[in-house]
Amino acid sequence: MSFVMESCTIKRVILSPLSRVTARRRLSRSIQESPMKFFRLTFSLGLAALLLVSQSAFADDPNLYLIKARQGEMQVRAFSAAPLFDMAKGKVPYDADRAAALANNLLVLTRVDIGAAWAPGTGKDKYPGKTTAKPDIWDNLDEVQKHGQEYDAAVNELVKVAGGGLDALRSKIGDLGQACKGCHDDFREKE
Numbered sequence: 001m002s003f004v005m006e007s008c009t010i011k012r013v014i015l016s017p018l019s020r021v022t023a024r025r026r027l028s029r030s031i032q033e034s035p036m037k038f039f040r041l042t043f044s045l046g047l048a049a050l051l052l053v054s055q056s057a058f059a060d061d062p063n064l065y066l067i068k069a070r071q072g073e074m075q076v077r078a079f080s081a082a083p084l085f086d087m088a089k090g091k092v093p094y095d096a097d098r099a100a101a102l103a104n105n106l107l108v109l110t111r112v113d114i115g116a117a118w119a120p121g122t123g124k125d126k127y128p129g130k131t132t133a134k135p136d137i138w139d140n141l142d143e144v145q146k147h148g149q150e151y152d153a154a155v156n157e158l159v160k161v162a163g164g165g166l167d168a169l170r171s172k173i174g175d176l177g178q179a180c181k182g183c184h185d186d187f188r189e190k191e
């Protein structure tokens with residue numbers, strides 16, 4: 001920002017009033033001649049300003065990175081689990097290799113050390129619009145952990161069978177769905 005301020009000051013000093021008038025005329029002429037060019041310029045400036053603002057918001061508050069990280073991990077869970085649910089429901093054809101790989105994704109995610117992304121004070125009360133994590137999480141860590149253990153168990157069971165046929169997948173997918181839902185019902189605000 002200070003860079004922008006400086007360059008403005010420099011321009012004010014260096015450019016004579018006359019050349020400023022000419023520059024303004026040139027700009028208004030070019031707007032008339034090429035509205036598209038003007039639109040593109042405005043758009044790029046707007047985008048640059050937006051990037052500056054959003055980056056500085058993140059730099060100011062590291063908790064926003066934590067929230068993004070845990071939501072990203074949840075998104076990869078959904079990315080991996082959704083096709084498995086679809087296969088189990090018969091919405092897409094069962095594919096043993098794909099099912100095994102997706103279940104393995106879920107297993108790998110259970111081993112990602114991401115506990116720090118759930119820092120106290122990063123719930124929906126403090127970050128409305130940024131997170132759907134209910135603040136009760138941090139008052140009920142035992143409950144959350146129980147859901148987490150049920151989830152881990154469901155993933156561990158699923159990964160053993162996911163590549164072993166549609167019936168085998170179906171026999172374990174319900175527990176996975178319940179584990180996601182159980183925790184969301186208690187600790188994630190409905191959007």
Ligand code: HEC
Pocket residue numbers: 067070071072074075077078081130131132133134144147148151176179180181183184187188
């Ligand atoms: C132990 C609790 C728990 C379990 C188990 C769990 N989630 Fe979540 N999930 C949460 C919480 C809490 C949030 C809100 C996170 C936030 O907004 O900061 C969330 C958010 C999400 C989101 C939204 C992320 C975003 O971008 O806002 C998706 C998608 C998701 N979970 C998918 C899943 C899937 C799929 C499973 C099971 C395979 C699952 N979750 C299991 C607690 C859980």
